[in-house]
Amino acid sequence: MNIVETEDLKKFFSSKKGTVKAVNGVSINVREGETLGIVGESGCGKTTLGKTILKLLQPTGGKIYFNGEDITNCNEKERRKLTKKMNIVFQDPAASLNPQMTVYDHLRRPLEIHNVVDSEDDKIRRIIDILNVMGLKAEHMIRFPHELSGGQKQRVCIARAMCLEPDFLVLDEPTSALDVSVQSKILKLLERAKNKFDVSYMFISHNINLVRSISDRLGVMYLGKLVELGQADEIFENPEHPYTKALFKSVPQPDPDQKIKAQLTGQVPSPVNPPKGCAFAPRCSLSESVCERDNPDLIAAYGRKIACHRFK
Amino acid sequence: MCTKVNKGEPILKIEDLELDFLTEEGTVKALDGINITVKQGEIHGLIGETGCGKSVTSLATLGLLSQNARIRNGKIYYKGKDLLKMKKDKIRKEIRGNEISMIFQDPGSSLNPAYTSGNQVMESVVLYQTDNKNESKRIVLDELDRVKLPDPEDVFDKYPHHLSGGMKQRVMIAMMLACKSELLIADEPTTALDVSIQAQFLKVLDELQEEYDLSLLYITHDMAVVSEICDIVTVMYAGQIAETADVNELFKDPKHPYTIGLIHSVPGIETSIEGFKTIPGTVPRLINPPSGCRFNPRCEYAEEKCKNEKPQLEEVSEDHEVACHFWREIE
Numbered sequence: 001m002n003i004v005e006t007e008d009l010k011k012f013f014s015s016k017k018g019t020v021k022a023v024n025g026v027s028i029n030v031r032e033g034e035t036l037g038i039v040g041e042s043g044c045g046k047t048t049l050g051k052t053i054l055k056l057l058q059p060t061g062g063k064i065y066f067n068g069e070d071i072t073n074c075n076e077k078e079r080r081k082l083t084k085k086m087n088i089v090f091q092d093p094a095a096s097l098n099p100q101m102t103v104y105d106h107l108r109r110p111l112e113i114h115n116v117v118d119s120e121d122d123k124i125r126r127i128i129d130i131l132n133v134m135g136l137k138a139e140h141m142i143r144f145p146h147e148l149s150g151g152q153k154q155r156v157c158i159a160r161a162m163c164l165e166p167d168f169l170v171l172d173e174p175t176s177a178l179d180v181s182v183q184s185k186i187l188k189l190l191e192r193a194k195n196k197f198d199v200s201y202m203f204i205s206h207n208i209n210l211v212r213s214i215s216d217r218l219g220v221m222y223l224g225k226l227v228e229l230g231q232a233d234e235i236f237e238n239p240e241h242p243y244t245k246a247l248f249k250s251v252p253q254p255d256p257d258q259k260i261k262a263q264l265t266g267q268v269p270s271p272v273n274p275p276k277g278c279a280f281a282p283r284c285s286l287s288e289s290v291c292e293r294d295n296p297d298l299i300a301a302y303g304r305k306i307a308c309h310r311f312k
Numbered sequence: 313m314c315t316k317v318n319k320g321e322p323i324l325k326i327e328d329l330e331l332d333f334l335t336e337e338g339t340v341k342a343l344d345g346i347n348i349t350v351k352q353g354e355i356h357g358l359i360g361e362t363g364c365g366k367s368v369t370s371l372a373t374l375g376l377l378s379q380n381a382r383i384r385n386g387k388i389y390y391k392g393k394d395l396l397k398m399k400k401d402k403i404r405k406e407i408r409g410n411e412i413s414m415i416f417q418d419p420g421s422s423l424n425p426a427y428t429s430g431n432q433v434m435e436s437v438v439l440y441q442t443d444n445k446n447e448s449k450r451i452v453l454d455e456l457d458r459v460k461l462p463d464p465e466d467v468f469d470k471y472p473h474h475l476s477g478g479m480k481q482r483v484m485i486a487m488m489l490a491c492k493s494e495l496l497i498a499d500e501p502t503t504a505l506d507v508s509i510q511a512q513f514l515k516v517l518d519e520l521q522e523e524y525d526l527s528l529l530y531i532t533h534d535m536a537v538v539s540e541i542c543d544i545v546t547v548m549y550a551g552q553i554a555e556t557a558d559v560n561e562l563f564k565d566p567k568h569p570y571t572i573g574l575i576h577s578v579p580g581i582e583t584s585i586e587g588f589k590t591i592p593g594t595v596p597r598l599i600n601p602p603s604g605c606r607f608n609p610r611c612e613y614a615e616e617k618c619k620n621e622k623p624q625l626e627e628v629s630e631d632h633e634v635a636c637h638f639w640r641e642i643e
Contacts, residue, residue: 150362184577188588206506251507263515
């Protein structure tokens with residue numbers, strides 16, 4: 001059963017130089033209870049995809065389904081209702097908390113806005129409960145963001161997203177602003193919260209080792225499009241798309257015996273005037289004339305979906 | 313000009329450096345006896361979490377500390393000369409840029425947006441090599457080519473906002489090469505870059521190091537990057553040195569409990585979420601740091617002795633030192 005599904009989702013931005021095709025026809029689904037990892041280089045549209053799915057950005061084209069219901073054209077009032085069921089955690093916890101509000105205020109608002117508590121006692125009890133799940137204590141309620149460490153701030157952000165017990169959460173680089181020892185704690189906590197609240201995650205990150213450790217399925221994005229989608233362990237074991245292969249090979253491993261083997265040459269082309277055919281063709285060592293001419297579709301191959309002319 | 317140092321000889325030697333910052337809230341004891349030796353021709357990694365003092369150590373070396381910093385004790389020798397005894401003016405004229413250069417984390421804010429990249433590299437050439445216009449332009453183009461920037465002529469006339477993060481970082485290295493510096497301090501140079509660009513950058517850095525026999529102090533918090541390019545690694549924790557070792561030995565046979573924890577908390581290719589180990593507790597505030605070994609409140613092996621006595625660096629083997637009272641007993 002799919003919690004979230006998109007069909008040919010598009011989000012374009014207009015700029016002085018032309019139309020930026022940030023998300024350019026992405027069909028993806030998140031199943032109930034799973035973690036879908038999304039990886040790709042900066043500017044590939046992974047954050048825009050997450051925001052568009054949550055309707056924080058109005059899509060330019062395509063469809064979004066949430067629990068089977070078409071939410072593509074829902075109005076602002078309906079969208080607000082949806083925030084109870086789907087939410088987001090951003091990269092920089094310091095920037096997503098209001099410096100003038102205490103932790104209590106941050107957690108109180110969603111509960112009040114969505115009318116899920118009957119009394120003041122009930123509200124406080126629920127806030128303490130969620131803080132405990134996040135590894136914080138009741139005493140943290142009266143703290144301001146500047147009195148918390150980076151890891152604690154991110155715990156508050158996750159608590160805020162989680163306190164309405166949503167079905168779906170977008171985690172947009174939730175640990176990139178944190179130290180490694182804190183990062184591993186947040187990951188464990190996310191895993192625990194997922195089992196407790198029965199929530200599905202879309203985990204967006206450019207840290208490939210990290211995504212590998214937490215994802216059930218994986219989507220690889222390049223210049224606004226999905227190039228490979230399937231079971232995470234299978235893709236990590238045997239990446240098939242030339243981009244996925246090259247990307248994984250560029251990742252340094254915490255082991256001095258394993259050095260980076262190959263590397264991607266050049267850089268991601270501009271999304272304003274993307275190449276006519278396959279966007280990866282200019283950097284691809286296997287590219288042929290057909291790659292420069294036609295854009296490959298995402299098709300089923302090797303038990304997953306791949307967008308490459310070599311798999312037809 | 314300082315003399316040349318032979319390969320394998322210490323080029324930078326920091327001894328027992330103790331440094332405080334005076335703040336409104338109190339004295340921050342940022343560094344508590346730092347010992348680091350960078351040898352000529354090696355890439356020396358300095359790793360640790362936010363606030364452990366790794367950047368402060370590099371700024372102290374270059375004489376770039378803020379006004380409220382107080383050096384209580386210690387010496388910083390560069391090719392045998394104590395930098396802390398030198399006048400600020402002399403450091404600026406003779407050391408910074410000339411002998412030691414630094415590249416910072418964010419290439420976007422290290423370059424001046426109002427000048428072309430060629431112009432900015434030219435500044436170092438004019439300062440340190442020649443003031444002939446044609447000659448200096450040729451040198452700049454050479455340097456840009458050396459850092460593997462595609463089409464140096466084109467990059468020369470581009471402003472920083474035209475360049476990508478990886479290209480900007482390479483312009484920074486070109487600048488450093490133009491200064492003919494022998495020691496490069498790189499403070500998290502790839503943190504702002506994508507993995508693919510990071511891989512390209514690390515390769516260029518590695519090649520240049522070999523070609524010019526540069527010495528590098530590479531500051532990072534990324535264990536994977538350290539394992540990729542460093543020869544020797546020093547692990548810092550809360551202003552103290554925990555361990556120094558050859559990179560292979562550090563990953564295979566870490567001795568300090570903090571190093572062990574750090575290595576296990578990094579997701580590698582084969583770790584699942586269950587396989588993660590975490591270090592309990594958080595980094596202490598340095599206004600009131602724990603006594604003795606600063607890691608003791610978070611250490612599972614800590615005993616009374618760890619609270620009372622600061623462990624000294626002890627030799628485990630050649631190129632491997634650890635500051636822990638109980639390293640022999642830890643599995």
